[in-house]
Amino acid sequence: MQGILSSVAPSTLRSYTKAVARFLAFAEGLEGPPPWPASQAVVLQYLAHLHGRGLAAGTMRRVLAAISFFSKAGGFPDPCDCFEARRAVEGWGRAAPRVPDQQRPITLPILRAILWEVPGVCWSSYEAQLLHTTFVLAFFGAFRAGELVAGSRRDPSGRALALRDVAVARHKVAITIRHSKTDQRGRGVTVLLRSSRDRAICPVRAIQSFLVVQPHSPGPFLVHRDGSPLTRYQFAALLRACLQAAGFPPKEFATHSFRIGAATVASVLGLPPTAIQRLGRWRSNAFRAYIRPARAIRC
Incomplete structure (x- = not known):
């Protein structure tokens, strides 16, 4: 397990850990089975929740990557590898295209x-x-x-x-x-x-x-x-x-x-x-x- 965690950059691991912690906090408030291992149904609910909050498609992709990483690292099926999740995020991204940052160049x-x-x-x-x-x-x-x-x-x-x-x-x-x-x-x-x-x-x-x-x-x-x-x-x-x-x-x-x-x-x-x-x-x-x-x- 430690080898798997070391396969990503420390900053990425920290980002994934925070994303999964927020997902678990959401899942614990739902009725049903335990929040982990994550299910596709709960992941889709969470994506809809994030979309309702106005989060960008890029942010949701990082959330999916985090849940997917820890699920597979723990030996569980990947709940994010489904048509609905991928297409929903892609559709929301097309509806609200990413605005590039406006940082000026140092010439x-x-x-x-x-x-x-x-x-x-x-x-x-x-x-x-x-x-x-x-x-x-x-x-x-x-x-x-x-x-x-x-x-x-x-x-x-x-x-x-x-x-x-x-x-x-x-x-x-x-x-x-x-x-x-x-x-x-x-x-x-x-x-x-x-x-x-x-x-x-x-x-x-x-x-x-x-x-x-x-x-x-x-x-x-x-x-x-x-x-x-x-x-x-x-x-x-x-x-x-x-x-x-x-x-x-x-x-x-x-x-x-x-x-x-x-x-x-x-x-x-x-x-x-x-x-x-x-x-x-x-x-x-x-x-x-x-x-x-x-x-x-x-x-």
Whole structure:
């Protein structure tokens, strides 16, 4: 059983656990057999309940995935593998199409502007170097936040970028990403970053400078002076502070805006779709939704 639970990312397991707990709370309020193992009838009732509450079809699909996962993990038949459940969610999704998020891209002018504000937002030169490095890494590598920073100060997953995964040469840096959203089995991928003529935003120069002061203790690469990891919450909060200081609306951006910006800038510069797909390590045409020149703030 433990092996099955370990087959999904820790964040996915937490999400599944919460979804099933809410399902069980609903099922316990119904008359009939015990709520678990789940039955198709109760699953269909729960879907109707969620639809009545206005939940999106994507949310209901995640609920079905959670119930299905724990049912099969416990050796029970999958109550979600039925025509009615699949078609109901698909129909509700067509009736209310998913509205894409409206996050703006962080473009090169915005990157330069927020990097300028980093020293004033951070309380020490070390923290400024840490944040500067995180920002340029996120942009030039088109990284997801979870590929770079820890989920929390005590994140046991070990999925944050590790010091051992950063290999520096004179004019390039090789970043090994051992796990990602689309690589839960940890096959790994190497991202090659090259020097930029603009020293203010050069990722190679930033990483080389940060390595001079980085504690060099085993574990995450992006750490504070005391060795504790930079967390996703801190990354997001400091990004908002820099955006605010630079005069941009923080609510219209998120850490994912670096990845959106990388795809948008690449498209504006004329890179072909296949190159953009490789840049962000997308396995499908999902990268097209990240190209948002119309959402870019003109600087």
